[in-house]
Amino acid sequence: MLTLLTYPAAFGLFSGSPFCVKAAYMLELSGQSWQRSDMLDPRKMPHRKLPVLRTRERLMPDSDTIRHWLESQGANFDQGLSDIQKGQSRALIRMAEDHLYFQMVADRWCNDQVWPHLRDTFFHEIPRFARGFVSGSIRKSVIKGLDMQGVTRFSEAERLDRVEQDLTAITAFLWQSPFLMGERPTSADLSVAPILAAIRATPVRTELRGRIERDQVLSDYIDRVDQAIVLK
Template sequence: MLTLLTYPPAFGLFSASPFCVKAAYMLQLSGQAWQRSDMLDARRMPHRKLPVLRTAERLMPDSDGIRAWLEAQGADFDAGLDDVRKGQSRALIRMAEEHLYFQVVMDRWANDEVWPILRDTFFAEVPALIRRPVSSAIRKSVLKGLDAQGVSRFSESERLERVECDLQSISAFLRQSAFLMGDEPTSSDLSVGPMLAAMRATPAETRLTQRIRQDKLLCDYIDMIDRTISLP
């Protein structure tokens, strides 16, 4: 049986990581028998991050790598889409994973209201005596990465203006059909849906969580994916 190595459940989600949720959705749609195995410390994993899929032959890192492996076994996450729709799907995936994701990280790791909750959730395995210095050092590294990526250089209003353009683009698709590419979930939904869900689930009332929670179209979409692809 396949085993998905994933970050544990958090904030009411299958996992705190939208990429782990994406991998779980893909496994569920693939029809393969699988189970989860939770971990917090991914330093010994390929790429030093999760998700990772344990197959009979190897450890397959990264949600895109997992997708490629599942497709090689016969899964088709874009069944019925022509080349143009597949291209649109790919663009939506990149928008979610290369832009919206960093807004989630910023909303969580750079927010002093959220940080104590994250610290006790993500670093629960670290002995309490050293949890604060260890987690603070990692937080400092994450914030440095956000600065290098560029997202933290914008003001909150500038950041949210950029996010709004993405959310309006997603909504334009959803006004035409139940899912982004039609009446059934395809690969873009498996990335965009978990990213929006992560935004909504951040354990504090931020301007970004408010934006998602107050949008009925986006909330209905998040919930529909969860109902359609029911995870164990």
């Protein structure tokens, strides 16, 4: 059986990581038999990140690599889509994973009100006496990564403006149909919805979380994807 190595459930979601939710959605839709195995420390993993899929042959990092492998085994997440829709889907995935995702990470890791919740959820296995030190140094390295990526070089207002552009693009698709590419979930939904859901699940009501919560179209969409692909 396939095993998805994933971060544990957090903030009411299947996993604290939207990439782990994406991989779980893909496994569920692929019809393969699979189980989850939770871990908090990915340092021994091939890319030092999760999700990772354990197959009979190897440890496979990266949700997109997992996607291509599942497709090579017969899954077809974009069945019936035209080439143009497949192109749009790829662009939506990149926008969500390479921009919106980092806005979510910044909202979680840079905000001093959110931080205590994050620390006690993601680092609860570390004994209390060492937790502050270990989690603090990981927080520093995440913030450094966000600075290199560039997202935190914008002011909060500028960041929200940039998010707005992404949300407008996503919403334009959702005026047309219940899922991004039509009547049923396809690969774009498996990336976009978990990232929106992660933003909405931030354990403090930040501006960004409030923006998604107040948006009926996006909130209904998150719930629709969640109900369409039921995770164990």
